[in-house]
Each structure stands twice: as structure tokens, then as C-alpha cells.
Amino acid sequence: MAQGDGGPVDLFVIGGGVNGCGIARDAAGRGLSVCLAEMGDLASATSSASTKLFHGGLRYLDYFEFRLVREALVERETLLRAMPHISWPMRFVLPYHRDMRFEAATPAARLLARAMPWAKGRRPAWLIRLGLGLYDGLAPRRILPGTRSLDLAQGAEGAALQPQFRRAFEYSDCWVEDSRLVVLNARDAAARGATILTRTRVVSARREDGLWRIETQDTESGARRIHRARALVNAAGPWAGAVIEGVLGRTTGDRVRLVRGSHIVTRRLFAHDRCYLFQGRDGRVVFAIPYETDFTLIGTTDIDHPDPDTPPVCTEAERDYLIGFVNRYLRRPVTPGDVVRSFSGLRPLHDDGAASATAASRDYTLRLEAEGAPVLHVFGGKITTYRRLAEAALARLSPHLPGMAGSWTAGVALPGGDFPVDGVAALVAGLRADCPFLTQAHAVRLVRAYGTEARALVAGAQAPGDLGRAFGATLTAREVDWLMRREYARTAEDVIWRRSKLGLRLTADEVAELERWMADRRRGVQDAA
Structure with a gap:
């Protein structure tokens, strides 16, 4: 039996990729109550498998997509200022x-x-x-x-x-660290009041009494829960069509x-x-x-x-x-x-009917169904324009969510990004002054991942052993614990391929040991609860 969760939220977002997390962050910062559900790990599909570039798309000029290219070119520097550690x-x-x-x-x-x-x-x-x-x-x-x-x-x-x-x-x-971009948007959304549910599949969503009645299922425990929301966003990426037909039980002329x-x-x-x-x-x-x-x-x-x-x-x-x-x-x-x-x-x-996959537009399309409780469907988009997509999505929803504050995300730093674009070297020097045992390569990796938060991650450590078990490739228990507590990581794969790319350097035995350690850690947290 599904468990209810109390009063309705303003916005329920389906999908924990860059578009879903970007919309959740923007909405939470405007004073809306927000819940986001992702059926896997954050950025576990499209948003961790990009070419990892913030770019205008030089080749799109061949298709005369000047608006898309200009919007992306403007965004490059806006995003650089907000996340100089990961871009x-x-x-x-x-x-x-x-x-x-x-x-x-x-x-x-x-x-x-x-x-x-x-x-x-x-x-x-x-x-x-x-x-x-x-x-x-x-x-x-x-x-x-x-x-x-x-x-x-x-x-x-x-x-x-x-x-x-x-x-x-x-x-x-x-350059941008794509999956870290997603996680940092989710973290900032949560810091502004949003609820982020990973490993949570949306089973059904139906309009009921002027609201959305949304049923979710925890993919690990099987537990079901009922949520209610004033508006719904379908940002399920590759599964956007499946959400429309399967979760919402509707048909649409739009195709992915x-x-x-x-x-x-x-x-x-x-x-x-x-x-x-x-x-x-x-x-x-x-x-x-x-x-x-x-x-x-x-x-x-x-x-x-x-x-x-x-x-x-x-x-x-x-x-x-x-x-x-x-x-x-x-x-x-x-x-x-x-x-x-x-x-x-x-x-x-x-799906714009282009003759080839290469020719298909990378621009985003937003479709709003406003009869009754509104639902906004998100199709397409580039990682470079995710923030502008979020602004456009909320502009479409604003008539249905009165009292929403205005746009705010341009240039506002993501967690750890509150330093100048040219400030990485100074952060690395400060980190090594605090922890002289860190190698240059280790300090650079931490700053590039966590920015100004790197100091908090290693705070108080005076020797390598103070960071706990070493799993290899400079990954320590202190860092993994941070990722589990603050960044929604649950498995070794989450850590070595999405929160970092240390899978390129760790052996199979080291990965297996990390998986065992994380499983023990999860059991310990569950027992304590």
C-alpha cells in the first residue's frame, strides 16, 4: 500500500538529469516547494555521457540555427563564472x-x-x-x-x-564536468528546500481534485508513496515519451x-x-x-x-x-x-523530421498541457543551455504558480564555485598549506571537484591516515563519506564514473573493495536510523 506524504508541493519534477535538476534548482530558488524523482542515480543516463563541453555548437551554423548558437555562446561565460571548479x-x-x-x-x-x-x-x-x-x-x-x-x-x-x-x-x-554539474544543481536545489529522491521511479500520475496525484516506488525497497503537486514537469530525457504514454496515460503528437x-x-x-x-x-x-x-x-x-x-x-x-x-x-x-x-x-x-540523426536539431522544445493541473514536457536541449531552458520552463508555468519570484540563477555560484574564474591555483595552494601531505595532483583533483568546499572535506587532517581508508588513485573514505552524505552517491559506480572519473585509474579489486565498504556504510546508516 502506498504511503501519503502530507500536503501538495508546488512543482514535481520527473527526471534527475541536467534539465530536471536545473529546473528544480531554479524553482526552489524562486520560493516554490519542489520534489524531484529520479529512477536511477543523478545523471545516470544522458547527462553523464556527453562530450563534456560548454559550447555554442560551431557546426550548427551550417543549419542556420543562429538563435540556438547565440544563446549557447552567451551562456558559456555565464556558466564559467558560476562553476569555475568544474568548468x-x-x-x-x-x-x-x-x-x-x-x-x-x-x-x-x-x-x-x-x-x-x-x-x-x-x-x-x-x-x-x-x-x-x-x-x-x-x-x-x-x-x-x-x-x-x-x-x-x-x-x-x-x-x-x-x-x-x-x-x-x-x-x-x-570544458565542463557534466555529471558533477547535475549533482551540484541537485545539491543547491536541496539547500533551497527541494526534496531530491533518487532511485525512485514514478509509477503513475493522474489529475485529481485540481492537483497531480503522483505515485512513486523506491527501486531498492519497493516501498510506494503518494505525492501531490500543483504542477508537473516531465524532464525524463530519453524516457519523456514513455512518461507521457505510460505514467500519464496520454497520447501526444510530439515524439522523441x-x-x-x-x-x-x-x-x-x-x-x-x-x-x-x-x-x-x-x-x-x-x-x-x-x-x-x-x-x-x-x-x-x-x-x-x-x-x-x-x-x-x-x-x-x-x-x-x-x-x-x-x-x-x-x-x-x-x-x-x-x-x-x-x-x-x-x-x-x-523529432523534427530531419533526414539524418546528425541533422536533427539540438534545440529544446517545451510543451505545456494547461487543462486542469498543468504538466510541462521537456524535449531536447544542450547541456550548455540547461539554465536558460529552466528559465523558459518556469516562464511557461508562471501563470499557474502565482507568487513565483523572478529569474535569479545567472551568475549565482553552484556549491564550491564561489571564487574567481582564475582562482584555482590559489585554492590549490591554500589546500596544500592546510594539508601539506597532499600531493599537487591530489589537491588539484579535489579543488577541481569541490572548489572552495575542498577545504571542508579535508578539514582537520594532518596526515594521510586522517582521511581514512585509501581505496586507490587518491580516493579516501573521507571523500566517499562526503559523497554519500552530501551528493546522493550509493554505489561504487556512482563514485568512480559520475562523481569522479577515477574508474580510469582503479583496479577491479579496488572497485570491489570500495563497493563492499559503501554497502557496509549504508547498512550502518540504516541500522542507526
Whole structure:
């Protein structure tokens, strides 16, 4: 039998990805009572499997999606200021060659074919420079430097490339720790009064007496609970359609197009800190990005995926496609043996009828059903524009939630992000002054994960043993306990792949020991309760 929970909340959010947690945080900060339910761990699907970039989307200019690109470009610096620990500027190198082409089906390619038929679908250097100038100029920049040309014979950027690449363009975008972004939004939402329920599946939602009656089930204990809410948000990502048809029992003309994006991780392929943007003969682009100090992240693919309940995996064909793609540029070829990990995620795009997965719009679509208690459905979106999506979602709901305060999130720091964009080195120095036993690498990792909260995490420790059991790769019991108490982590997988990327460095035995320790810790907490 389901247990009731008392009075209604203003807003109930289904989905603990970046959009759901961003909406919950924004709503809680406006004075609304909020409850969010996520059927797995926070960021356990799309939001932990991105290419981990805050970027405008240079290739979207080929589709003339200027509004989307401009909004994302404006957001880069807004987000940098709010989370300088988990996001930072990055320079992107676009090697030029004469055969650089448009994807055949893009609006820009069709326009070029009519205006300059002699180009035969190629991108002249002047046209690329013009596009990058537009990319720089669509939004003001105060932190990120603009585009410049590179002579690849003169710098480290060219040393990793085949000798025929002599010229490149360099421009700015940003890196972000995607799954930590989600968790920090959830934490800030909770600090502002929201209830965050992980491992909680929404079984049904029906309108009743002018409210939503929502039944949830704890996926570990099986316990069921009834919630009531004045408004509902469906931010279930790949499962948004399943929520409409299964949870709400409704039909809709809107459809989710699932596009699988796969990545591979290799040992470090080049010595510098620039990212490469490579363009293929098929008109697609692939990134090769410095990753976790000792690795390179390569991605992504764009392939239609059948359904959300079929787990996305990077197939051998996708792995080989990515390897073949970068090997047309790199001096030292990558082999399958160089791949240390692969991962794949689903982009839940609004189905706009595009001919290919690559051409499908990355813009977000909001659909409001306002008859009776309102429900807002969220389709699509980019991680870069999650905050603007949340503002737009609440603007749509505002007539149904009177008394809601105005927008507030622009530039407001996430937990640990209350320091200047260029302040990481000072935080690391302060952390090592407090705890001289920390290595430089350990201190940098803690600051990059926790920002100003890193000091609280290690407070009082005078020797390595004060941080408790060492699980390997600088992960200690003190940190794991922090993640379990404050960041909703319950399993080793939560810790090593979403709260961090230490799974790249831990052995199978170390992971198993971490899992046992966390299970014992959970049992101890349950017994104490």
C-alpha cells in the first residue's frame, strides 16, 4: 500500500538529469516547494555521457540555427563564472585542408552549391574564417579569447598531426564536468528546500481534485508513496515519451528522437592542452580532447537508437569509425588496443523530421498541457543551455504558480564555485598549506571537484591516515563519506564514473573493495536510523 506524504508541493519534477535538476534548482530558488524523482542515480543516463563541453555548437551554423548558437555562446561565460571548479576555458584547433566539406544535406551546403558551384561542396579557408568570425561575434566575450590562425609547423599543436596539415584555426569554447554539474544543481536545489529522491521511479500520475496525484516506488525497497503537486514537469530525457504514454496515460503528437552518441577514451595522444576539432569526408566533425590528465577523449557519433530501455553501447563499428576518423589526422595512428574505455549516451531530441540523426536539431522544445493541473514536457536541449531552458520552463508555468519570484540563477555560484574564474591555483595552494601531505595532483583533483568546499572535506587532517581508508588513485573514505552524505552517491559506480572519473585509474579489486565498504556504510546508516 502506498504511503501519503502530507500536503501538495508546488512543482514535481520527473527526471534527475541536467534539465530536471536545473529546473528544480531554479524553482526552489524562486520560493516554490519542489520534489524531484529520479529512477536511477543523478545523471545516470544522458547527462553523464556527453562530450563534456560548454559550447555554442560551431557546426550548427551550417543549419542556420543562429538563435540556438547565440544563446549557447552567451551562456558559456555565464556558466564559467558560476562553476569555475568544474568548468574552464579550452582552446580548439581546427586543422585546415583543401578537401574540408559541408555535410551534403545542410542548408549552408545547398546555398554554397548554388552560389559557388565550382567549390564542389568544399569549405574554402576564407569561408571557415568567416564562420569563426561569426561564431566570435554572435555574443559578447569577456573571458574567452577570439579566433586566430596557426602555423602548425611552429607549435606543439602541429607535432601530433600528419605533416600535410600546415595551417589551422584556433577558437574558444569550454570544458565542463557534466555529471558533477547535475549533482551540484541537485545539491543547491536541496539547500533551497527541494526534496531530491533518487532511485525512485514514478509509477503513475493522474489529475485529481485540481492537483497531480503522483505515485512513486523506491527501486531498492519497493516501498510506494503518494505525492501531490500543483504542477508537473516531465524532464525524463530519453524516457519523456514513455512518461507521457505510460505514467500519464496520454497520447501526444510530439515524439522523441533518440540519437546515440558514442565516445572512446585512449591513453594521452598529444602533449599540449588544446582540443582538436577534426572534420571528415562525410562532413561530420569529431573532437579529440585532453581528458583526466593522462587520457584523450574522442567523440562523437550520431546514430539513431531504437528505444530508451535498450542500453546504449559503443559498438565495434562506432569505435572503428572514430579511430579511422582521427587517424586521417594524427601522426601516430590509434589502434583498438589504445582504447581504455568507451561509453555511449542517448540524446533525446525533439523529432523534427530531419533526414539524418546528425541533422536533427539540438534545440529544446517545451510543451505545456494547461487543462486542469498543468504538466510541462521537456524535449531536447544542450547541456550548455540547461539554465536558460529552466528559465523558459518556469516562464511557461508562471501563470499557474502565482507568487513565483523572478529569474535569479545567472551568475549565482553552484556549491564550491564561489571564487574567481582564475582562482584555482590559489585554492590549490591554500589546500596544500592546510594539508601539506597532499600531493599537487591530489589537491588539484579535489579543488577541481569541490572548489572552495575542498577545504571542508579535508578539514582537520594532518596526515594521510586522517582521511581514512585509501581505496586507490587518491580516493579516501573521507571523500566517499562526503559523497554519500552530501551528493546522493550509493554505489561504487556512482563514485568512480559520475562523481569522479577515477574508474580510469582503479583496479577491479579496488572497485570491489570500495563497493563492499559503501554497502557496509549504508547498512550502518540504516541500522542507526
